Amino acid sequence: MRLLILADTHVPKRARTLPEEVWQAAEAADAVIHAGDWVEVGLLDELESRSRRLIGVHGNNDGPGLRARLPEVARAELGGLRFAVVHETGAARGREERCAAAFPDTDVLVFGHSHIPWDSVAANGLRLLNPGSPTDRRRQPACTYLTARAEAGELTEVTLHPLPPR
Structure with missing residues (x-):
């Protein structure tokens, strides 16, 4: 099962849309995981229409429209692994211990x-994974x-x- 893992897309706040490379990866993936901060409902609609399966959560920058459609925590079994998705996990220091305690029945935790x-x-x-952001690199060398x-x-x-x- 091929996975695309995203977070912090901030569309259209940081970019009008996702980069074409990301759209191609979404269309090729068996499942897309998005760890929140979509910003606009339109991106959720488009990603749902262009992907086979979408698992997502809302983030701190997501308003009532997204919060009505997306949970704070999502869970899914993919390829025999138990995934959980959240937007925020707190400070980097102690993250592994905190998340292991909070998600004891999880194999992979995706966050943003x-x-x-x-x-x-x-x-x-x-396993803890954060994909960075495909539209807002902040202090990172590249969007990811x-x-x-x-x-x-x-x-x-x-x-x-x-x-x-870009």
């Missing part, structure tokens, strides 16, 4: 908010998104994709 890519593993085996493959209970080919400057 910081715009800083993250890939780590907690002591209990929980993640792809991965989930099959037979294994997460493989986790790849951070830097995007060219």
Whole structure:
């Protein structure tokens, strides 16, 4: 199962739309995971129409329209793995321990908010992933998104994709 992992798209606040490379990845993926801060309902509608399966949550910049359609925490089983998706996990210091305690029955936790890519593993085996942002790099060298493959209970080919400057 091919996955596209996004967060902090901030459309149209930071960009009018997602970069074409991200749209192509969405159309090729078996599932798209979005960890919040969409900003406009139109992006949710378009991503739903252009992807096979969408799992998403609302973020702190998402208004009532998005909050009405998206949960604060989403859970899904993909490729034999238990995924949870949230927008914010708090400070980087102690993140693995906090998230392992908060999500004990989860194999992979996808989060956003910081715009800083993250890939780590907690002591209990929980994999934590933050794809950064495909539209707002903040203090990072590039805008980014993640792809991965989930099959037979294994997460493989986790790849951070830097995007060219817009």
